[in-house]
Amino acid sequence: MREIIQEFFKKTLTLRLFWLSTAVILLFILPLFISTAYISLISEMLIMALAGCALNLMMGYTGMVSFGPAGLYAVGAYTTALLLKKTGIPFAATMVAGPIMAGLVGAVVGWFCVRRTAVYFALLTLAFAQIIWTIFFEWYDFTGGDDGTVGFRKPELLLSINSSYYFILLIVIICLILLWIIVNSPFGKTLQAIRENPVRTEFIGVNVKRYQLYAFIISSLFLGAAGSLFAVFSGSVFPDYAHWIKSTDMIVICLLGGMYNFLGPVIGSAVYIFLSKLISGYTMYWMLFLGIIVVFLVLFMRNGIAGFISHKIAPLIQENKETEK
């Protein structure tokens, strides 16, 4: 009997598609069970998950550590918000314009950045993100400065939390599928080769810089998409979305979930946002606990939750099974 159960679990555990579709179905029926406040929280998690996955394409898959992803995220958010506020163009067009604008900015920033490696690359992305922050902050007449851009129109359909949740869920899933295809395409494999050994990849005839630039642009596009979604979700955008502290949030989300795992940032985002919500309710020193979590993460769970499970816990189960036999 026991063996049959074990066999059953072993089988189902390996059914990746089964679990993923269960997750998606659950996500779709979630609003039936839980209060809309949590649906709104999950919407936030989904958006940050998308941003994390986009950053992961650059950081985890191509090995380019960026300290300034929030800059591009904010470009997406501001493009959508400003178009909605100042022009009458259709909603769908503004949602497309956000990522495209972020992609364009990403192309310019990336063109400079990929010429540098390691710490210089990271610092250059940081400086560019801060410049983007400065532009949003200083251009009062256009962006509203630190008061942000607020009060832009939203389609009737997205006014309720549940319907905007479905909208966000749909877009995030589509984006994740696109990212998945990119990561598993020959292009994605080349990126991973660059991460493992840029010199060798160059020798086999790959133009490393160009591929890195493409990865930067694609990552920017999806960061912009996340920004646009957040603008619509929250109904207001602020320069702080481009600040380096927001960037560190995104990096922590990637790390927490697991950088070398496609869905790592999804888990990271869920756990990170849920934890900060949970702790902030109990203590005014919640940043202390957040800091401790971050330090613990770096010291003991460098591959994130996903990595931790597959490296530390999964072998334990395996071992148990073997000793049982």
Added chain:
Amino acid sequence: MDIEAIMGQVLSGLSVGMVLFLIASGLSVIFGTLKILNLAHGTIYMIGGFLCYWITSTFAHIPAIFWLALILGPIATALLGGLIEIFLLRRIYAEEMLYQYILTFGLILILGELCKLIWGVGYHTVSVPWPVDGKMSIFGMIYPVYNIFLICCGVAVFIGLMAVMRFTGLGRIIRAVTFNREMANALGINVPMVYTGVFMLGCWLAGLAGTLMPPMSVVALGTDMAVIIDCFIIVVIGGMGSLSGAFIGAIILGLVNAFGISLLPKLTIAFGFLLMIIILIIRHWGLLGKPE
């Protein structure tokens, strides 16, 4: 602008620059040897400020307490730095820079909250100590002695550090470890101890800057975030890990700010970042760094 106004801005630019150099020198020393971008450096600086306030207010009856605080404060931050290095940083030298960045970000949160827990949320000030509390006249301008004192401190720290690095056995060991860690290890140098020592030196410098600042500024939460990015900019301009570069970088940033506020006030916030971007694009090893 007349000549007096220009001299005024030059002097204040130097003053601002030297204060920033005092903070950034520690960051530069740490990056030079440990190759770590220590985001928590600003927080160590802030702790130095809180220590200065705490010592001077608790033992206010002791004469010349500020000067005692100036000795004790940096030592305390250096010890704190030693603990951080031994228990946290040491474990992740082999890892990517990203982990160090995030670890030190976590430290910002932890140390900042601990400051709040210990010293509360208010603003604190420290009086300017005797004998540097007067005013003096330079180029026909009234100028506070304390600012001149800070400029001198900056220069003294710079010369002192350069002398230690150049002429002492300790400096040779540090340079050897910086140059080639494995080789130094093979030669029998205790590399982990040198790392701890250098990190403590960096934190001592941050603590020194933190203790020197309260008499002309304010002790409050959040001052760490205000300085850390400026320090990064200085270290990048001068060349990562180059002490003399940081010195020049600090002066440049100070002067650019001093003149920028009157010539292009709208862009003041962006100046530092623009400088950083230009340097990283055309000469990423910095003004005085060495190309790899």
Added chain:
Amino acid sequence: MRTKSGVLIVSILFCFIIFCGFGCKKAGNPIKIGHIHSISGAMSMYGKSCATGGEIAIEEINAAGGVLGRPLEQITRDDNLKPEIGLREAKNLVINDKVDFLTGTISSAVAQAISNYAKEEKKIFIVNIAQSSTLTEENFHRYIFRIDTNSIPYWGYAPALALAETWKNKKIISLGFDYVTGKDTLKAFKEKYLPLVPGAKIVGELWAPLNTTDFTAYITKMKNSKADAFFLACIYGGGELAFTKQAWAHGLYDKMKAIQSCAGDVETWSSVKKGEPYPKGAIATSRYPFWAIDDPKSKEFTKKHHDRLGYWPSYGAMNQYVIVYALKNAIEKVGAVDTEKIINALEGMELNTFVGTVKIRKCDHQAMMPTWYGYVDFTPELPFPIITRVKALGEDSYHSCEQIEKIRLAATPKQP
């Protein structure tokens, strides 16, 4: 690897259903006031003070039998100065905790985010502390109220009126923090002051980045400007303390007159002892000079606050106290907790506060809280510098309804 993340996501989702699905609370008996403020981080002094102000009012009301027989309750949440967190907490308060009103925030950005949400959700949001005038001018809507001053009177018009009544300086140099409220402040100051004092002009405008603590370069510039007074536009908190110290050391206060709006509020100055630098003789404004208010209720409030927190009340604490009473009166007038009716009751309502009778204006839902001005000095009663020879400024320090109408018209986007 991927299988496991799938499993993980599913299990996380189940956790959500289990924890959150049943965690949703039923609307209870008390009338709930949601209060979002900075309880952690650099501004937490204000947040804690505001929360305490509200609690004192609620205790008084509940001890007297509550409102319509129901007790009041205040739920305080931290926004960490981040708009997205403020918004998240606002949603949580409204949906999960079923609060009837939202109040608070020190950061204007957080207030903008919450205001936008309150508009969609049709909940009353009463601003406390956030100073940006755009909240109730360009971005005004039916559900936002402000029982507090705003940047126009406090930082702009009041100092201008005070200066025009007293020194009438002709050559003024300004220094401000470089952000929207700073810019608005200087604009308002010029708008009010220049017509009142013929021949006056602003000879220089300096802007320092937010969080600057080393003002040496600015001070040198001001010293060489040949102005006879300087005006601080929105230099507050630690920045103002640092500026004052440095300006004092540079002898700026001996060289020119000072108009230093924020120096009248105690939060920043309560740490300054006798013998330390302070803006001696400067004209400053205050939003709650409790030492100059004789109303015994104010004295009692100040004492209670000091007993609880160990420091003197910020104006935010007084605002929160007034807000709670305003809501109580409105609810009692309407006879039910009905948002739309309460808005109608609040519009034009006269609040009897211990700073006098304050009217909530209909055109921008702004309570006409008075601003005081005076000269900074030490007094025997308090161990830190305060404003003395206090004089109150009333409604003429606010934008008039016509002015606001114009601002709103100019801000409305021209739809193609």
